[in-house]
């Protein structure tokens with residue numbers, strides 16, 4: 001399986017509009033973070049988790065020519081705003097795009113993208129096929145997905161384990177029983193917002209402690225704010241098996 005980090009930034013991205021801190025002024029390409037999303041190439045299939053506002057730019061940058069499904073972690077705008085651009089795949093693949101998410105998340109998509117679901121098939125609008133999921137394992141074209149329940153302040157969010165890879169974003173809590181589903185993963189991508197604690201995201205220290213408990217061979221941090229610090233400097237402070245993610249990073253699992 002090949003995993004590509006399409007975006008590793010928090011909801012505002014990095015740089016932040018109007019900010020002139022050293023991270024936002026950095027010329028290091030690893031300090032330029034689009035909104036979080038990840039591309040999985042597994043079993044000959046192409047699957048993306050979350051379509052934030054930078055979706056179009058991300059799939060163009062990574063030359064993602066085919067897309068078999070889009071999976072959502074939760075309904076926040078930084079994870080859904082780019083949905084309209086799946087139209088390109090409708091046109092090139094001549095089929096509706098399968099969308100996977102919890103009922104609550106799909107209902108929110110219906111409200112925010114009402115024109116897609118109005119029943120009036122205006123020419124050129126996105127065409128989607130909804131697949132409600134729960135905490136139970138499911139398959140996308142034969143690829144097994146294990147949902148991992150996490151909490152994002154009070155909001156229930158899903159992470160996903162696919163084979164030996166686990167992706168968890170927008171969390172600040174995971175129960176012991178859900179940790180058991182993650183254990184044994186060779187690679188984990190986990191959110192770490194900033195140095196200071198936050199109400200709905202793991203801080204850097206909390207993410208490190210969780211990863212030390214889960215013990216993957218490798219881990220990468222994502223959903224990063226400009227407040228975390230410069231990529232180059234923060235990396236030096238991390239245990240060897242944990243790296244900061246950056247946009248475009250590819251992981252073979």
Ligand SMILES: [Zn+2]
Pocket residue numbers: 010011036076078079170223
């Ligand atoms: Zn987010």
Ligand SMILES: [Zn+2]
Pocket residue numbers: 015016019020021022023024025226
């Ligand atoms: Zn800044």
Ligand SMILES: [Zn+2]
Pocket residue numbers: 074076152170
């Ligand atoms: Zn969120």
